[in-house]
Amino acid sequence: MRAVWWRAVGPPSVLEPGEAPEPVPGPDEVLIRVEAAGITFIETQTRAGKAPKAGAVPPAVLGNGVGGTVAEVGAGGDPALVGRRVVASLNGTGGYAELAVAAARNVVPIPDGVATLDATALITDGRTALGLHELAAPRPGRPSSSRRPRAAWAACWSSWPSPPAPASSAPRPASGNSP
Numbered sequence: 448m449r450a451v452w453w454r455a456v457g458p459p460s461v462l463e464p465g466e467a468p469e470p471v472p473g474p475d476e477v478l479i480r481v482e483a484a485g486i487t488f489i490e491t492q493t494r495a496g497k498a499p500k501a502g503a504v505p506p507a508v509l510g511n512g513v514g515g516t517v518a519e520v521g522a523g524g525d526p527a528l529v530g531r532r533v534v535a536s537l538n539g540t541g542g543y544a545e546l547a548v549a550a551a552r553n554v555v556p557i558p559d560g561v562a563t564l565d566a567t568a569l570i571t572d573g574r575t576a577l578g579l580h581e582l583a584a585p586r587p588g589r590p591s592s593s594r595r596p597r598a599a600w601a602a603c604w605s606s607w608p609s610p611p612a613p614a615s616s617a618p619r620p621a622s623g624n625s626p
Contacts, residue, residue: 510542
């Protein structure tokens with residue numbers, strides 16, 4: 448099958464198309480025929496060697512969030528999923544390929560009327576939102592202006608690299624032609 452390989456740490460040019468063995472779903476896993484794969488910030492940081500906790504090392508096929516059609520289920524899987532459009536999280540690798548294996552618990556059916564590409568784009572942002580919701584631990588009757596949601600945002604973003612410093616705004620040298 449075709450895949451995009453991450454062969455070395457570096458800029459996007461280190462990603463190369465190539466062949467990879469077809470994955471086989473194990474127990475409680477599904478095989479997805481990938482139609483769309485998300486590219487997340489953490490994947491770009493992993494590729495560049497800047498991820499705070501890189502789980503993958505080259506050579507590897509990166510890609511976490513995918514959308515497509517279930518082609519096969521492993522032992523213990525729900526056969527009703529075969530042929531169903533889904534999105535799934537792959538735990539960080541394997542999505543930049545024609546076929547990917549996901550844990551059945553990480554598969555979410557795509558509702559009718561929602562494009563696979565749109566659903567795939569939502570899986571990453573949706574997981575981030577759910578993670579922040581868990582960190583914020585909202586409770587009924589608790590004011591939304593509590594400090595906990597802000598602390599959740601801080602916890603999420605504090606582990607990411609700092610943005611580059613802004614360019615210097617040094618004054619321009621005079622041209623010597625004063626009015």
